[in-house]
Amino acid sequence: MRVKFKSLILVAGMLALGATSSFAQSPEVTGALKALEADRLGSAREALEKAATSSPSAENQFYLGYYYLRLASAEDEGSVKIAEYLDKAKAAFDKGVADDAKSKFPLNKVGQAGVLLGQGKLAEATALIDQVLADTKSRDEDVLWRAAEVYTLFTKKGQANDPGKAITLIDQIAGLKKKKDRPEYQIVKGDAYLIKNEGGPAISAYEEALRLQQDTQMAALAYTRMGRVWKRGKNYSSTQTSYNDAIKADEKFAPVYWEFAELWLFAGNYKNAAENLDKYIQYSEESPDVILRYVKFAFLAQQYQKVVDALAKIEGKVNDPDLPRIKGWSLTELGQYEQGAQNLETLLKSNPKKVYADDYRYLGIDYRELKQDSLAIMNFEKAAAAGDTVFNNYEEIAKIRQAQKRYLDAAKAYDQSIAWKDKRPDKRPTYADFYRKGIAYYQHISSAKDTTVVPEAVESFARMGTMADSTVKANTQLTPEQKESLQGFVVMTPLWQARSNRLFTDRAKALPYYEQYIAVADTAKNQKELIEAYQYQAYYEFLVTKDNDKGKDYMRKILALDPENAEANRILNPPAPAVAPKKGAAKPKTAGAKASSAPAKN
Template identity: 30%
Template sequence: MKMISKISKIVLALTLVGSSVFAQSIADAKKAIDAEQFQKAKSMLKNLTVTQATKDENFFYLGWVYILQEYPDSAKTIFQKGIAVNPKSALNYAGLGAAAFLDKDRNTATTNFNQAVALAGKDSKPYLYVGRAYLLNDVDGKVPAADANAAIAVLTKGKTVNPKDAEILVALGDALRTQSKNTEALSNYQAALDLDPKLAHAKVATGVIWKYANNFESSETEFKAALAIDPNYGPAYREWAETDVRWAFSDPKMASAKIKEATEQYKKYLSLTDLSIESRLRYADFLLLSGDFKTLQTEAQSLSGAANSNLKVYRYLGYAGYENKDYPAGLAAINTWITKADPKRIIPRDYVYLGRLQIASKQDSLGIASLRKAIAIDTTQVDVYPEIAKSLYGQKKYLEAAEAYNVFTKKGRGVKLLDHFYEGISYYFAYDDKKPGADSIIAKADSAFSYVNQKSPTTADAYLYRARVNELKDKDRNNIVGYAKPFYEKYIEVTNAKGGTPTDKVKKELAEAYVYLATYAEFKEKDMAKATENYNKAKENDPANKQVIAFFARKGGTAKGK
């Protein structure tokens, strides 16, 4: 992580690239966009909208840069200027649809997409950008199926309009890739390269497929091939860096080397971009991805003080504040983000971190509400249920805690045996024989501990708590059935098998188990010798046990034979 930290110093030391003398052509502007040199592209396109003010495509590509930078309002203004220049500008209607799509206004987006296609005629580019717009909600390589299918449908039509549009083929491959249709995606990427062997984008896209398949060596081969085509193609270095981070998390033995390599690749990416606020925000995304929250906090603090700062830096400050245990700063930042940002830009994870920060700040009720809000927005956030449960358990709201654990153990990812164990404990403490549903709670607790026993037969505590739960079933103390007996016996067996000197806590628990067996022998089996034997074992572990003291007082002695 030290290497990552060095980038921050490099970034801060460099000044933003100002306007220079750039080649003033759409082709060069598009090349800059593809290379993620957004400031350079904007400078060229702003100039073109003045020097070639009657060309609607100049306005479209300028607006598209704003789309890629997630400024839909600015983009919309530019697209409307393009339509003012040419009321039949299919590209600018595609742009308006994209802006509405980012704003989550699906009806307006669809209306404008349809208008773009209706005006497209034999031009495949409007189809291309409608398709790309549907893919804007990419999260870790995935897009909602409905959006991806809409993209595939419109891009397929664009391919029919112009089968030799290599950009259409790459975009179609991207859409297919988001749905794990990798064979079809690769076919389209290769078709694009057949049309244009110098299309570095297609090579990078192929490498991304291998990244998500965890075939990291093949990914590297494709990124190197893209850089052989264009050594200054920044996105290849960015994807390579992100692939190295994924590799590091997938293979702990490679983690150190791959994080270092990722840092070097990202340094190269930054050197090839214009180091705009947006480029530095991408760097912040990389730091978030790689888990370097200390550097993320430093970089976000720097960004928050920069001119024309993006509110998004407060999201990073919130996340980093939590991970770095700087809870007051994190809570203030995430509240700033959630209250001041456009509500359409708030994502479920923002509420997850808000909830975590609130709980860490002893605002448990607010925190639980925030975590539940994240789940309500996105049901895939089910993995925050253990955090909800832990907070509720700490407040002694045992039944609510148990129910939260129960949802997680049924629907969560990465469920551990400990989650089942705490589900059982929560139900156990929630038991109240005076309330309706008490028997159901016993059954749920028993089921949770049973699962732990099945998966880990040497986990002694699960037998102990299962015994305690089953002891609750014996409601008639004068005529016990002995539901708990086999579980106390198993607890003793597993604990003694571990050898060594037990802790004071374990000794007390062993005494509890022996006392139960002694009581069962005395009152159920009428076997006083067996009862005495078990009471003696209980006494060896915990002489201060009240039932042990009572037994020997009742029997008038303390000798082992009595």
């Protein structure tokens, strides 16, 4: 359910990419960058903003801009926060360039190029980076590193990257006479190979980072990156091993718990996902930025109460248009339908141009549970019209119409439900869909005495039987119980077709279907239904062919199944006629007594 937020978890942890520099740093900046690596976003922002304000040097402006550049790279695809963070990053980099009249700190221009990449402007970014490289004669280790890094930051639609150039720039560092062997360089190189989907070279780069590392946090980062490569290759056993190695290296490295939670979420193990998510919060921090990311992940992990509780902590502290939506959806999932509807109605009124099919679907569920059928149907219809590919809104409409006894509308909605499924390879219609559709038509025929839709009912039941039979024949893994259940639908097909035809004055229309049913029914399992079929045949003979003997034969078959059957006994064993009193005999003394009526004709 929730496709919109899924891309967020695919980039979670991207904030921790190594943020040290050869330029001299104040202790506050160094601590902030370590916090950034560990996803302690609030602490990092506070320290970097303070440094940029109290000492507005070109260097401090770069690291503030770098912080926002990382946030932009980790945002969900299509999020309005991307533009907000890129604007803040640009403002810092621009100020850094303006404050650096002698161009002693060229990294702000690299940062400006990073903003352009986040905006999808590859050509402009490349031109700017090339200019910085020319100005520094490609001999500045930090420029080469940071330029390579920004080429790997942005991977979503509408953004730009160049992993090939990133690898080239990192390799150029090795040719410098004065250089440092930093694990951060190998992390960037591994990320570039991962963008290129070259797992082997990526693992090699991360292993080299592991060899070069000199602190536990970098070791944890390298192992986490290796796990990401294994996950991309669907080697989930090695993925878990790498993540566990990261935890052994530094159990307080928060990003690995985020990655682990995402892995368990993918596997459908919501309990383990939630446990790792809680550890992520424990080892990062409860800043509004971190909680915001936590909320979106917790929703995907179906931890709806955690979502609502976490949202209460940041209400009024962050400006994210998705939060009212997530809250409304979560309240609905928790069964708090009235509050869920209120949240979503407020959301739709505040931003009517940005509405998703999910919004209408959840509103439909809210109103359905609140017994406000018209509002429920209206919202389910809007969800379907908006292209909901996850939830079958038509089926919900059909159920409501059926409960309202608007059977023809229900049948039409079931037909739409089948058409909706028919367009989706993962949600193909089944025999049960045609059964529900057929029953709705049958209920309409019976209640409205409308025979115009009998062909639709007959066709629906025919499709039901055919599909059930095909399922039995095509699936060799069915249990005996499953086979018996499916075969039951096959057997009942002609019975429902017969029932759908009973209203016709021409009794011959239903007769062949009852005959087909008798031929396949089981006398032990289908006794009640067989009696119905034999009775119809009997009265067909009594009333249409006038062959009373043949009709009585069918009644005898009923007695063979049910010796106490009142109707069959009345026909075959009528009570003896009352004897008329002899002439002159005394009349019965019972007051008001009358002679018994004549027996019913056979």
